[in-house]
Amino acid sequence: MIKHIGVLGAGTMGLAIARLFAEHRYEVSLYEPNDVMLQSVKTQLNKETLLIQLTSHFEKAVATADLIIECVPEQLTVKREVYQQLASVIRNETIVASNTSTYALQTLAQELPFANRMVITHFFNPAHLIPLVEMVGLPATPPSILEELAALLRKCGKTPVVLNKDIPGFIANRLQAALMREACYLLDSGVANAAQIDTVVSEGLGLRWAMKGPFEIADLGGLDIWAKVTGQLFPELSNSTVTPGTIEKLAACGELGVKTGSGYYEYDDPAAAASDMSYSLQRLLALKGTGRHEKDDNE
Incomplete structure (x- = not known):
């Protein structure tokens, strides 16, 4: 059972994903090695009541995690370095997920000892609003892992779509x-x-x-x-x-x-542009939700 989630990288996507799970009462550790970003995120989180443990200590963030979600920059060498670090510190049953938007899982998981426990969970920006999360495993990935993650995402209000095949860029x-x-x-x-x-x-x-x-x-x-x-x-x-x-x-x-x-x-005003996008998405999602309810009522 997934109780503790470690998120690697406190950028736009990492922070939003950490917030998502914290809002649904999961224990969350958020790792960020950049001191400037770490302080900025800490300031943001201090204004909120979410239970997120922010840390610059890699092992502290992942050693006891049941699920680790990698949200580091979209550079293959950077991601591979992080996975090599993970290999020596995580538990044997820990699930490792990448939020990559482009790399095939086969490329990321190559020669890793936890390859059969590694999956893609591709969230969309803004992650707190867009329901879709694309998921994919390898042929050797136990179906139970994908089923458990899909159930977790649905519990957090997401709409997971599990691909039948690993492919760069997904759908x-x-x-x-x-x-x-x-x-x-x-x-x-x-x-x-x-x-x-x-x-x-x-x-x-x-x-x-x-x-x-x-x-x-x-x-x-x-x-x-x-x-x-x-x-x-x-x-x-x-x-x-x-x-x-x-x-x-x-x-x-x-x-x-x-x-x-x-x-x-x-x-x-870049901030206003981002806010306008979020506001428009919220209105559209509300409209879609209304449409679903009307359809259910008529059935």
């Missing part, structure tokens, strides 16, 4: 990357500007996708229609395998989006 990021590739192609080709493309998604596609998935939408539209649409459009879509030019150029100039105050757009 959501592959779909998101495919859309971003075509969006950047349309932008770089001069078909439309960023605001026009965003409007098409937020005022059209996004509204449907918030309620129905692509296969449900295809069924609603008619598969005979989609057979024609895909046959005509697929040859016209971008098939680029490199980073889109606008993303590469902006990133090279340090224009990283909200966190730096500029990207495709200018942000005079």
Whole structure:
């Protein structure tokens, strides 16, 4: 039974995941080696009543944990170094999960002594709002581990989806990357500007996708229609395998989006931009919840 959860990394995702479990009365240890970030997080947590043990001592955070969730930077060498540290200090029955958004589990778990107890639990930012958590194990992963983690996540209000196969990017990021590739192609080709493309998604596609998935939408539209649409459009879509030019150029100039105050757009108040996103998500989730309740009442 999972009682004590160790979270490695107190960045945006690590802190949010630690909060999630603490809010549901689990014992949580949050490890952060960076002194500046450690103090910043400590200041935030001192204003709250959540029971999170914040520490810069690696072994203290993981030695007695039943579940460890790795949320360190998305760099393979950094992650592998953390796993090597874990190998010598964790208990034999401890489950190790990574919140990676891109790396396949097979790559992360290679030659680790706890590989059969390692899984992916991919949360989405903001982790306290987005219900989805993608999960995947290896062929040797006992089904009981995935079942136990899925039950834990559901208990914390999440919607776990267990993939049948380990693949880089999983489901959501592959779909998101495919859309971003075509969006950047349309932008770089001069078909439309960023605001026009965003409007098409937020005022059209996004509204449907918030309620129905692509296969449900295809069924609603008619598969005979989609057979024609895909046959005509697929040859016209971008098939680029490199980073889109606008993303590469902006990133090279340090224009990283909200966190730096500029990207495709200018942000005079980055905090307000993040808050607006959270507020919009809360309203959408409330609407989805209302829709579910109405459906249940009519059944």
